[in-house]
Amino acid sequence: MITIVVNDEARTVSASPDTPLLWVLRDHLHLTGTKYGCGISLCGACTVHLNGEAVRSCTLPVSAVADQRVETIEHLAAGGDYNAVQSAWLEEDVAQCGYCQSGQIMAATALLNNNPSPSDAEIDAAMAGHICRCGTYQKIRAAIHRAAKETKRGGPSA
């Protein structure tokens, strides 16, 4: 039995300790917003926040995050409002198939928490690990700039 704090709730799971956090979230806690894409830290689809930082959950054994704070895509709008990144994503109509977008949004949210107004180059550096096979990259860039602007204007914090 391992206890992790997911989306502000302590959850105890019976997964074997080597199980990646990704599969604990998906199969044990039914938090399916976090996606499987490659399983070896190449695509970013599985990105969650661990103690506020963006991490890849597909290569992170659940035993390594016992008692730590995990936040998933399901929690970003938990208060009933989209966060600034989600709002910008809707405004720019970023998603196509949508499968990569949980990871993109988690990464962009973490980026803006650390760097409230990133340049194009800084966006590329932070987001280059996040594959979108539908090719939404142009809109992702536009949405991050928009979210940065909205946050500065005092909109909902990222």
Added chain:
Amino acid sequence: MSNLPSDPSRRTFLKSSSMLATGSLLVGFELPYSLASTPKPSGAASLMTDAFIRIDRDNTITVLMNHAEFGNGVYTSLAMMVAEELDIDWQRLQWEAAPTEPQYYSPIFGEYLTAGSVSTAGAFVPMRTAGAKTKALLVQAASLLWQSDATQLTTNAGWITHIDGRRVSYGGLIKVIQDHNLEPPKTVDLKPTSAFSVLGFPKKRIEAPEKVTGQAVFGIDIKRPGMIYGAVARPPVYGSRVIAFDDKAARAIPGVLKVKAIDAGVVVLAKDYWTASKGAKALTVQWDDLGLGQLSTAAFTKDYRALSKTEGLLAEDIGDAKGLHATASAVHEAVYEMPYLAHATMEPMNCTAQVFDDRCEIWVGTQNQGNDRTVVAKMLGLPETSVVIHRTLMGGTFGRRASKTADFITDAVQAAQGETVPVQIIWSREEDIRGGHYRPLFVHRLRGSLDAEGYPASWHQTAVGQSIMQDTKHDPTYMVRDIDIYSVDGCLQEPFGVFPYGTAYKIPHHRVESHNPPKVGVHPHEWRAVGHTHTGIAYECFLDELAHLGDKDPLALRLHLTRDNNRMHQLLLRLKAVSDWDQPLATGRGRGVAARVYSVSPIAQAVEVTVDRDGSFTVDRVVCVVDCGFAVNPLGIEAQIQGGVMLGLNAVAYGAIDLVAGQVQQSNFHDYRPLRINQMPDVEVHIMQSDAPPTGVGEQATTPIAPAVANALFHATGKRIRQFPLDRFGFTLKA
């Protein structure tokens, strides 16, 4: 925020059931679902006013979607068509996947299939008609309710208002319709384009809220009561059969429930996917490779190259290219070679199935549920109506999820046979990339000559590659005189078979031949833009070669060759203007163009590249002009163009699947490299103004980008690339 429950299939069930219980009216249309196993219902009455539209008493309006949503934006377009005629509040529209019933078959294919970039074209009249008939029915009900003439009523945002100020919601009229057995009119007038207020305006994706909150349900997200997970150990040589396996180590893993052989390999069932996948890795399997361990793509390429010198099946012969080439003083010849490509959808293949004695339920993201149902019914010996497919959203497809063999579905069904609970099979990324369904490897041999003024006078092209359609259920429709029309789509000047278009160019002597080498090893499969992914490169690059030989500007040459095709000619003139084609470029930079007609829509792109001395390059700018008839949703079109450009650029830069000793060499994103955000060029999208009926836009943008980039690299460096992907032949897209 969306108020959708998280499981669309469940939503359908509850609503369908509630219709039964309350005896709601279904107009000219049978119940959409087999209700044998569904819970008995409660809740508000709802009304199917048409096969596609359901209205609830709380005025929720749901559109039943008979085309698959995989990023293509089709749910949004279909909803727009309904909203336009029905006068409803766009924000309140709900959607769900329509079941596998004949009234939902694609009017273009005559089966339940989403493919070929024809959904919008096929749905444009039926979906608007559904909206208009429903509105007429509602107006009729309101007239009855208030005993007043229809001319005194107006419809807006889901409400009907009387001239005297009384109002009733659409949902509030359900009872009147039911009590009086009202039916929609048999025929209705549709709004003229000039009256549109939804269609033709940029609308955001209808399912976007679910997609930014993690609530969207893809096939991989399905959870059913008692469900277990399966991972499959697949053979190193695609198509091998299991002889025997040792599962001792697998069974020793806590949580592993069962191990058994299925057609695709050996499946390990477990309580979670991670345990199942550990189990699959712990198996030792003995395979019979059925002789396929001999195959290699190097040998295919060599054989095809030899075949391309021989006479093939004649697809088109205008004038006398062959005779001319026998005597011409200068015939230019070149060979183009394109590798196998995997689709590598972001969501790997997966499927959930539950098999009962007398029926089977399947939850899956699929483009092709009609065929899937047929395949499964046959396999299980069940009537087709006893196989129920709940279609989910899907994380990309690019053609992969229109499997002719239903391969990723039969896996799960076979794994679920003999189990009392649903089984979900997930393919690892490695299994997905080695999954054996690929854009076929092609070799094109081209020969051409110029007239006295330096314009192309003759063209002789021989296409060699495995046929996608041969020996499939689509064989009769897509094969003409044994030629797969996809093998030559994009090479021919005249319409061919069911494809009512040719290239927009006119070359006086034009001959195209095709060879179908044996379909061995892997499944040649549709891949976004299908034949154009290779014919486009061969045709547009060789045309560029002839332009260079004749000392013509490549865009001017294309303008010349499209003199008789006004649609493409106008489009190219627009491209010339918006791409700043005549502006000089600095040394090390280059510009390229390609112009294609795919699934009726003409499209052209001009690209700019910067190339370093070592061949590394960037794509700085892509200007795209498309003519897709009436532009139903300009925002959706822009997204499809950007995405199509990305996928085509990705493939030409890095894409290749190699077979060595029958084994696929690539396995994950490190060796089947995706394009990343820092490599994405700026794509500028220009849509030709048109009131012609809408035509496709989902695959079109993938076709010109590859040749346009290769032509731009030639322009910058003078080096002609005829083998792909680029990074193996001297040009590396900068990371």
